[in-house]
Amino acid sequence: MASAARLTFFAVSMVLLSSVAIATDFTVGDGTGWTLDFNYTAWAQAKLFRVGDTLWFNYDKTKHNVVKVNGTEFQECSFTANNEVLSSGKDSIVLKTEGKKWYVCGVGNHCAAHQMKFVINVEAQGPAPAPTSSAPSLVSSLFGLLFLAIAAIFA
Ligand SMILES: *[C@@H]1O[C@H](CO)[C@@H](O)[C@H](O)[C@H]1NC(C)=O
Ligand SMILES: *[C@@H]1O[C@H](CO)[C@@H](O)[C@H](O)[C@H]1NC(C)=O
Ligand SMILES: [Cu+2]
Numbered sequence: 001m002a003s004a005a006r007l008t009f010f011a012v013s014m015v016l017l018s019s020v021a022i023a024t025d026f027t028v029g030d031g032t033g034w035t036l037d038f039n040y041t042a043w044a045q046a047k048l049f050r051v052g053d054t055l056w057f058n059y060d061k062t063k064h065n066v067v068k069v070n071g072t073e074f075q076e077c078s079f080t081a082n083n084e085v086l087s088s089g090k091d092s093i094v095l096k097t098e099g100k101k102w103y104v105c106g107v108g109n110h111c112a113a114h115q116m117k118f119v120i121n122v123e124a125q126g127p128a129p130a131p132t133s134s135a136p137s138l139v140s141s142l143f144g145l146l147f148l149a150i151a152a153i154f155a
Helices: 002-021 040-045 071-076 134-154
Strands: 025-027 054-058 066-069 090-094 099-104 117-123
Touching: 040 117, 066 090, 071 099, 071 117
Parallel strands: 025 054
Antiparallel strands: 054 090, 066 099, 099 117
């Protein structure tokens, strides 16, 4: 019985610990969503994006879409039939690789004249070079919890 309890506890602990490094969901434009005349450059600049994180685009699909472009196309607000277009109105993009990613709205002049464009730089997963102050304390409190629970099992 004790070993089953320990195993169960171990499994639960691993889930808890892994949640420390769990991916972040970013809603583009936060409560504003993906729409005209919101400064998405400023929105993106304030954030740290990592591999495994997800971008959510919430928008009126009769008015906007999301086009994945490259750096040149981003500057020019241009794209071709080869670019990937998302148009469900509630699209998610999982950031799978490191590096720069560019997104624009492909409708009308929304990219060129209404700020519906932004670039992000996706960083590697794993321990941050400059971790936020809350992360280490969360890790240590989880380890503390783990220790207490193991102690309880053996008591
Ligand atoms: C959007 O924000 C960026 C970064 O703060 C700033 O450089 C830029 O001028 C802003 N654009 C507009 C149109 O306000
Ligand atoms: C962006 O894509 C266009 C069209 O495929 C291509 O002509 C251009 O060279 C690309 N630019 C970069 C920087 O990859
Ligand atoms: Cu648009």
